[in-house]
Amino acid sequence: MAERVLSERELNRALLARQLLLQRVKLPLPRVLERICGIQNQYAPNGYVRLWSCVEGFRREDLTKALERRSVIQGTLMRETIHLVSRRDYAPFAAAIREPGRAWRLRVDKRTDDRELAALARRLREELRGRTMSRAELDAFCDGTPGVSHWLNMVRVPPAGTWDQRRAHTYGLADDWVGPLDADEDDAIEHLVKRYLAAFGPASRDDVAKFTAIPKARLKPVFERMKLRRFRDEGDKELIDVPRGLLPDPGTPAPVRFLPTWDATLLVHARRTGLLPERYRERIFNTRAPHSFPTFLVDGRVAGTWRHEDGRVRLEPFGRVSREVRRELEDEAGRLAAFHGE
Secondary structure, rough: OOOEEOOOHHHHHHHHHHOOOOOOOOOOHHHHHHHHOOOOOOOOOOHHHHHHHHHHHHHHHHHHHHHHHHOEEEEHHHHOEEEEEEEHHHHHHHHHHHHHHHHHEEEEEEEEOHHHHHHHHHHHHHHHHHOEEEEEHHHHHOOOOOOOOOOOOOEEEEOOOOOOOOOOOOOEHHHOOOOOOOOOOOHHHHHHHHHHHHHHHOEEEHHHHHOEEEHHHHHHHHHHHHOOEEEOOOOOOOOEEEOOOOOOOOOOOOOOOOEEOHHHHOOHHHHHHHOOOOHHHHHHHHHHHHEEEEEEEEEOOOEEEEEEOOOEEEEEEOOOHHHHHHHHOOOOOOHHHHOOOO
């Protein structure tokens, strides 16, 4: 039987639905993060804005309290970036990326080897047990040696890395903060792949590799043993998906939504969805602005940027918008400004 071909519009609506951007939900924050495969959180307010865009009635204190209660964990995970994930997902995500991360570190930095870094990690574990360290203390202990986090999982401990204290510069041992990190590597990779496909699929195998930074050769046996649906995109490229992944009608209306900087829906692994039109990519991601820009969506596509300034959310559309869309944007911008002012 020929595989179903999915249009860019269908993939766009699938991504919006799975990322909870078609309709806000009432769910506990850990479940929300599991649905969307975490939030890239290089800048602390990102997680708050992203959750505001997809959780009904979300308040800033909700995420801060979840971090303090440890139901939500903040740490460096996929692609060497800070992520917010549920406590349940932290251990398998960390186990899935551990070996690829170590191999990458040893490949790009020849100054140390595996044994030296493992020994440093053991010493650091003893020093860090039951306490926290600042970034400065950590750097001093490691004497500038990079990459030890690939041999010792650490989390960012609140109140650092929250809306009110934005620098995520306080570290604790992950197994002190989360619990045992004894996930099996094969099971952990399969878990991460399932989370990714449920949140971003249908996707190509290359897309999975780009998001996870796990080599395609390492992913291949995982794909082979998983039960997956298969589709084709309009360029005849294979797409894979979890069995019950959401595929809404392509005619489903998409409301105006506001996204933070570096939102994962806009990164290259999700190009197939057209969420960020390619003609705008360099306006959002470029070397002159490494921080990226917060964006807003109109009909499921980036249509401009926004910034919070002087108590208001100011809009910078990339083109003309209708009067009706402008009203919808201004209404949502007003709610986002009120959220900033809580």
